Amino acid sequence: MPAEVDGDPAPTTGRHPLDSLWRLRHYLRPYAHEFAWLFLAGLAAMAAGIAVPLVAQRVVDGPVARQDPAGLFRLAGLALLFGLAEAVLIFIRRWVQSSSSVGIETAIRADIYAHLQQLPASFHDRWQSGQLLSRITTDLSAIRRFLSFGLLFFVLNLVTYAVVVALLIRLHPVLGLVVAVSAIPLFLLARRFARAYHAASRRMQDQQGDLATLVEETAQGLRTAKAYGRGPELAARFAVSARALHDTAVGKGRLLADTSARLDLVPNLTLGVVLIAGAGAAAAGTLTIGELVAFVSLQLLLIWPVQGLGWIIAGGQEAATAADRIWEVLDTPPAILDAPDAADPPRSQILGRLRFEGVSFKYPGAREPVLRGVDLTIEPGETVALVGATGSGKSSLLSLVPRLHDVTGGRVTIDGYDVRGLRLATLRRLVGVAFEEPTLFSMSVWENVTLGRPDAGDEEVRAALTLAQATFAYDLPWGLATRVGEQGLSLSGGQRQRLALARTVLSRPALLLLDDPLSALDVHTEALVETALRRALPDTTTLVVVHRPATIALADRVALLEAGRITALGRHSDLLATVPAYRALLSAEPGPPADDPTPNGLVRS
Numbered sequence: 001m002p003a004e005v006d007g008d009p010a011p012t013t014g015r016h017p018l019d020s021l022w023r024l025r026h027y028l029r030p031y032a033h034e035f036a037w038l039f040l041a042g043l044a045a046m047a048a049g050i051a052v053p054l055v056a057q058r059v060v061d062g063p064v065a066r067q068d069p070a071g072l073f074r075l076a077g078l079a080l081l082f083g084l085a086e087a088v089l090i091f092i093r094r095w096v097q098s099s100s101s102v103g104i105e106t107a108i109r110a111d112i113y114a115h116l117q118q119l120p121a122s123f124h125d126r127w128q129s130g131q132l133l134s135r136i137t138t139d140l141s142a143i144r145r146f147l148s149f150g151l152l153f154f155v156l157n158l159v160t161y162a163v164v165v166a167l168l169i170r171l172h173p174v175l176g177l178v179v180a181v182s183a184i185p186l187f188l189l190a191r192r193f194a195r196a197y198h199a200a201s202r203r204m205q206d207q208q209g210d211l212a213t214l215v216e217e218t219a220q221g222l223r224t225a226k227a228y229g230r231g232p233e234l235a236a237r238f239a240v241s242a243r244a245l246h247d248t249a250v251g252k253g254r255l256l257a258d259t260s261a262r263l264d265l266v267p268n269l270t271l272g273v274v275l276i277a278g279a280g281a282a283a284a285g286t287l288t289i290g291e292l293v294a295f296v297s298l299q300l301l302l303i304w305p306v307q308g309l310g311w312i313i314a315g316g317q318e319a320a321t322a323a324d325r326i327w328e329v330l331d332t333p334p335a336i337l338d339a340p341d342a343a344d345p346p347r348s349q350i351l352g353r354l355r356f357e358g359v360s361f362k363y364p365g366a367r368e369p370v371l372r373g374v375d376l377t378i379e380p381g382e383t384v385a386l387v388g389a390t391g392s393g394k395s396s397l398l399s400l401v402p403r404l405h406d407v408t409g410g411r412v413t414i415d416g417y418d419v420r421g422l423r424l425a426t427l428r429r430l431v432g433v434a435f436e437e438p439t440l441f442s443m444s445v446w447e448n449v450t451l452g453r454p455d456a457g458d459e460e461v462r463a464a465l466t467l468a469q470a471t472f473a474y475d476l477p478w479g480l481a482t483r484v485g486e487q488g489l490s491l492s493g494g495q496r497q498r499l500a501l502a503r504t505v506l507s508r509p510a511l512l513l514l515d516d517p518l519s520a521l522d523v524h525t526e527a528l529v530e531t532a533l534r535r536a537l538p539d540t541t542t543l544v545v546v547h548r549p550a551t552i553a554l555a556d557r558v559a560l561l562e563a564g565r566i567t568a569l570g571r572h573s574d575l576l577a578t579v580p581a582y583r584a585l586l587s588a589e590p591g592p593p594a595d596d597p598t599p600n601g602l603v604r605s
């Protein structure tokens with residue numbers, strides 16, 4: 001797959017609005033039994049409900065007309081029995097209903113979450129987290145609500161309508177046909193409403209996602225906002241977004257109210273016509289009083305299905321647009337996957353020779369490549385410092401090794417294996433990465449540090465913490481059991497970086513990629529960590545992005561990255577002596593123009 005479409009949201013096609021919902025049908029399969037019972041119980045309850053007016057007809061035309069108390073009691077008992085059966089069946093239906101729809105919601109949520117984990121970093125770069133959050137919460141709730149109530153009542157109400165109309169036609173064909181014809185305006189109204197509501201639902205769900213993103217950004221950036229006194233601006237942005245959501249919600253509510261009123265009018269008008277014409281027919285003797293009672297009672301059974309139609313269509317459209325939004329995520333192909341014949345070499349066979357061979361890389365959608373033909377070989381156990389101006393592509397280069405992104409040209413190899421030909425799980429065990437901005441999850445220090453090595457023992461964890469100069473963790477209120485990360489104990493930037501580094505080294509990778517992971521430490525502590533790293537991991541190949549000359553000097557070699565290319569490679573002291581651009585970068589000296597990388601006789605790429 002070309003990198004340009006790597007992680008792009010799936011394009012929306014001109015499909016029918018309900019297609020997305022229909023595509024979720026395989027989630028119903030495990031609950032097919034429960035749904036079958038659900039519909040059976042629903043249909044049986046409906047039949048019991050319809051039977052009551054028919055019994056009433058027998059009562060009026062039979063025992064009441066003949067003044068037969070015994071027959072009256074018999075038929076009244078029968079009506080009572082139908083009523084009881086209806087109540088029991090409704091109870092069974094509700095009982096079954098709750099578990100299956102929640103089960104389906106949970107299964108879809110699990111799939112979305114698993115898929116999000118597989119999607120490449122470029123997908124997450126471009127999707128707002130609030131949009132993902134709203135899909136996995138509110139959109140799924142809309143689908144659950146529709147599966148619990150809407151779908152069932154849609155089917156039951158349709159069947160009720162058809163059965164009742166058939167019975168009405170049997171009772172009195174002309175009046176029955178009047179009721180049947182009333183379905184035409186109902187259909188037209190419902191179709192118009194469905195279209196308008198579909199658009200409003202989608203707008204509202206997108207706006208909910210925007211609002212969730214805003215709230216998340218505000219929570220994360222609260223300190224910055226306060227420091228710059230930007231609270232009022234953020235509040236104003238929030239108010240605009242909240243107002244838009246409010247307006248859409250009100251519009252949707254009014255659309256539903258307006259349509260419900262029109263829908264309501266149809267059965268009530270029909271009832272009026274039937275009452276007048278029915279009374280005439282009864283007077284003319286073409287309809288018995290009992291039949292008229294049954295006709296009107298049956299027709300009253302149609303009031304709720306018609307009244308509920310607006311709600312059901314609204315719920316169906318909300319579920320359909322929610323399903324659309326969910327498929328936009330699920331249809332995005334996970335571009336970075338295991339190759340079919342992916343290699344899985346044992347760790348003991350990997351020495352750790354890292355090579356970038358003519359590596360080029362362009363972010364999806366970007367006009368210019370960030371890296372253009374990078375050639376660099378790092379020998380097993382060697383430490384190379386990667387140096388370059390801000391934005392020169394250092395982090396991008398590192399991200400290609402564990403395949404957070406894939407190269408768009410050339411290749412990256414580890415001991416001759418193209419990283420794209422290694423199993424992802426193997427690759428990520430071989431490569432340990434520590435970033436400048438460390439992520440600590442809302443878990444204990446122990447869980448955070450052992451994330452890549454859940455089997456690590458006390459001694460190994462202690463050694464990793466010592467190496468990363470992170471033994472402060474033992475002095476936290478609950479020692480390593482102290483919860484950190486979001487909603488956990490607040491740690492300083494340097495403390496977080498050292499815990500993240502301990503996590504990286506604990507996994508004993510063959511290759512260590514350190515993306516300025518000690519920037520928050522003082523120079524002295526940084527040097528302590530770097531020296532300890534080299535002593536404790538002598539066989540580990542290390543590529544480290546650093547800025548301070550004292551730390552750079554600890555590396556075996558230094559690579560200078562300029563405008564997407566390695567323009568100089570050699571020992572720190574040699575580069576200082578011979579490469580003006582390098583000297584300029586590490587001091588306050590102005591360097592040569594950016595388009596004139598002059599590496600002065602050192603290894604050039």
Ligand SMILES: Nc1ncnc2c1ncn2[C@@H]1O[C@H](COP(=O)(O)OP(=O)(O)OP(=O)(O)O)[C@@H](O)[C@H]1O
Nearest residue numbers: 125363366370388389390391392393394395396397
């Ligand atoms: N996810 C991304 N999507 C698109 N462009 C990106 C992305 N990340 C970085 N870039 C662009 O790629 C270029 C190189 O960024 P990169 O982060 O690799 O530089 P860097 O050398 O590590 O910078 P620094 O020293 O400031 O961390 C920059 O111009 C940046 O705008």
